Amino acid sequence: xxxxxxxxxxxxxxxxxxxxxxxxxFGIRLHLTFEDGxxxxxxxxxxxxxxxxxxxxxxxxxxxxTQRRLxxxxxxxxxxxxxxxxxxxxTPWRDRTDDDPRIYLGKELRVxxxxxxxxxxxxxxxxxxxxxALADFIARKYGTTWKDKSTLGRDRLEMLENNEVDLVIATFxxxxxxxxxxxxxxxxxxxxxxxxxxxxxxxxxxQAKLCYATGTTATSAAGRFQRQYFKRKFAVIETRxxxxxxxxxxxxxxxxxxxxxxxWSLLRASDTNLKILDGxxxxxxxxxxxxxxxxxxxxxxxxxx
Numbered sequence: 001x002x003x004x005x006x007x008x009x010x011x012x013x014x015x016x017x018x019x020x021x022x023x024x025x026f027g028i029r030l031h032l033t034f035e036d037g038x039x040x041x042x043x044x045x046x047x048x049x050x051x052x053x054x055x056x057x058x059x060x061x062x063x064x065x066t067q068r069r070l071x072x073x074x075x076x077x078x079x080x081x082x083x084x085x086x087x088x089x090x091t092p093w094r095d096r097t098d099d100d101p102r103i104y105l106g107k108e109l110r111v112x113x114x115x116x117x118x119x120x121x122x123x124x125x126x127x128x129x130x131x132x133a134l135a136d137f138i139a140r141k142y143g144t145t146w147k148d149k150s151t152l153g154r155d156r157l158e159m160l161e162n163n164e165v166d167l168v169i170a171t172f173x174x175x176x177x178x179x180x181x182x183x184x185x186x187x188x189x190x191x192x193x194x195x196x197x198x199x200x201x202x203x204x205x206x207q208a209k210l211c212y213a214t215g216t217t218a219t220s221a222a223g224r225f226q227r228q229y230f231k232r233k234f235a236v237i238e239t240r241x242x243x244x245x246x247x248x249x250x251x252x253x254x255x256x257x258x259x260x261x262x263x264w265s266l267l268r269a270s271d272t273n274l275k276i277l278d279g280x281x282x283x284x285x286x287x288x289x290x291x292x293x294x295x296x297x298x299x300x301x302x303x304x305x
């Protein structure tokens with residue numbers, strides 16, 4: 001079969017356009033796969049493919065395109081397309097995306113832990129507890145190491161966005177507004193955020209205080225409690241930078257902090273002997289013989305950690 005000259009020219013042009021388009025797509029694939037060097041490869045690969053295809057096919061210089069030249073160029077074009085297709089699905093990047101943790105977990109991780117000592121979770125912001133055990137697990141799984149960085153609840157999102165830490169391991173409630181700014185894993189632990197009362201204290205409503213840490217989910221719980229019970233159950237609102245500061249005041253019998261807004265697990269781990277009641281008077285799932293909370297049950301608002 002003999003092709004006319006116009007058809008040959010269109011085919012000739014397609015033989016350098018097709019690899020160029022494939023090269024651009026392959027460059028995008030490289031950019032999404034590799035954090036370091038991806039930007040350079042994303043430009044170099046399509047440029048090199050375009051230049052090579054253009055020179056081999058020489059669509060402008062050839063006034064007459066022979067059928068033999070057409071077959072040769074078509075074969076080269078097919079080989080280039082097949083080669084890039086094979087590379088695109090081969091390891092190590094066939095199952096990796098820009099969100100794959102293996103992209104950056106080869107380096108030492110900067111892990112943000114809550115500032116202060118939260119019994120059971122971490123000690124002095126060092127990650128010596130559940131949070132640290134989770135960081136150790138991640139490091140072992142991906143063959144890396146980590147160093148701790150103290151964080152405040154109000155600063156965690158900004159530290160992640162500003163690349164001051166690689167990840168934060170903390171009691172960090174999953175909320176839609178947070179999920180729009182950072183990637184949230186889990187939930188790997190379900191907790192109840194509420195307002196709790198120290199039943200061992202005898203403080204009048206006119207002097208009772210409510211304490212919560214700013215920048216945490218406790219802010220919402222405290223706000224709801226304030227709208228419903230301010231001047232009825234308590235008269236003073238105090239805020240702290242760290243949850244542990246509120247818990248310490250809540251535990252002291254000579255302190256007028258009668259209510260604390262925080263996660264149940266943090267409060268219970270701080271002192272298993274505390275006599276705690278739900279400030280909102282929600283029905284607990286399990287109580288001791290005296291009626292004090294042992295397990296508050298699922299969070300009424302469905303908050304998850």
